[in-house]
Amino acid sequence: MEIYYKNSNNETMVLTQYPVRLKQKTAGIYSYEWEVDATELGTGSRVNAFEKKAKEYEMTVDFSGARGSRAELLQEFYELVDYDVIHKSPGRLYVGEQYVEGYVIASESQNYEDRYRTVGKICTFYVPYPFWMEEKTYSFPIQDKETESDFLDFPYDFPYDFTIRGTGMVLQNEHYIESGFRMIIYGPCVNPYVTIGGHLYRVNTTVDSREYLVIETKNNLVYRVKNTGEKVNEFNNREKSESVFEKIPPGQQTVSWPGTFGWDITLYNERSEPKWS
DSSP states (O other): OOEEEEOTTSOEEESEETTEEEOHHHHOTTOOOOEEEEEEOSSSEEEEEEEOOOEEEEEEEEEESSHHHHHHHHHHHHHHHHHHHHHTOOEEEEETTEEEEEEEEEEEEEEETTEEEEEEEEEEEEESSOOEEEEEEEEEOOOOHHHHHSOOOOSSOOSOOOOOBTTEEEEEEOSSSOBEEEEEEESSEESOEEEETTEEEEBOSEEOTTOEEEEETTTTEEEEEOTTSOEEEOGGGBOSSSOTTOOBOSEEEEEEOOSSSOEEEEEEEEESSOOOO
């Protein structure tokens, strides 16, 4: 699979294509460890919880070519990763469609006696949240009478399967465990709500035309974005009878909403290691 780095300024460098190549076998991207919180008993122990601490990957990236072009690549890589450290905004290391977020916090040059046209960079990639993420996005448009009677055929290759049931549809979460998400509700609407798998996600606020509302489980955020780009905190207006941060269970989930507004949801499927290919 293609491996590449994208910094927080959306600048990208592919790491699996000459003249830049990551040594995958020594990078440790398929290694992980859970910390065990256990109570010792007379015989054996009782597991209380499993936790994960921040992780560091040691990655060697080779830069090849003539001296001039090689120097340009090394400079480009340095500026790419250092941008994230300076701005305290993590970059992303992608393996195919999966990524972890982190920072290159150390780098050491390495010269090869048998490859004089190649310079290696031994980099320490610090990952505060050591989970590989894969995003799956699903779109649910406004439902009017014409839409309710027609089969929905989107020009996108989204991994979902839903059927029309009035304003009800079916969301297929293909992950093996529950998934966090980012939900976007588009105005105009008043006190918008969505029900997924029988669970209510509602925010008691008004979203005007050309505005949208965001529910984000990663940092427990609820905010409205005005047409000027200004963000308005709506955390205190979230429905409290049922948590708006409840993760989406795996499998097929029935979805319903008033149908008077459109909305998108992006599922965050987390893994301790990237999928094997």
